Amino acid sequence: MSNKKTIGELMEEMRLKAGAKEYAGHEYMDLNRFAPDTRHMVIFDVLTHESPVGDKGERMRLFLTDGGYQKMLACQERGDIRILSHAKVVSGNLYYDRKDQVR
Template sequence: MKPLHLPLEGHDLLAVERFKDDTRHMAEFLILSTHCPLGRRGQYKRLFLTEDEYARMRSLERQGQLQIRRHAAIIEGHILPDKPKKRRR
């Protein structure tokens, strides 16, 4: 869930990066660490990423430097949001 008090920075929804052939992921994330290479602590950003860039971002998340809040797959410029997991009763 996007924090309401932070402005969204990074790529716009119609950014050129979204339509590049190698773009496969969109991620919105909150930077938690002062030493994060993707920005300053407290920034909330959206980026369109390749497979390698997304793998690096997941690594930074495991290290506690950022928290991915939203993710979507990108196929030929189309945004396909992740479906919520079904709850079994």
């Protein structure tokens, strides 16, 4: 049996060594990131027990379609979550709105 790692595993190791955090929800290299209809990635804090995703106090990452992102914006308007970071997703690549966002 070989100890060789995939490119994805090596990238994840380097990301964590550089200080990146792992959150509840989707993993950084989750297959949802590469789905053809995925357009957004959000990192958010769950603020209430009424939130449709996550548990109060959790920090989560989700890869979303346009419709899913609209639902997250509505959750933020209701006060269930606070979006900390947003990136556009194009063919699995992340394009953050600002450089100083949570990653």
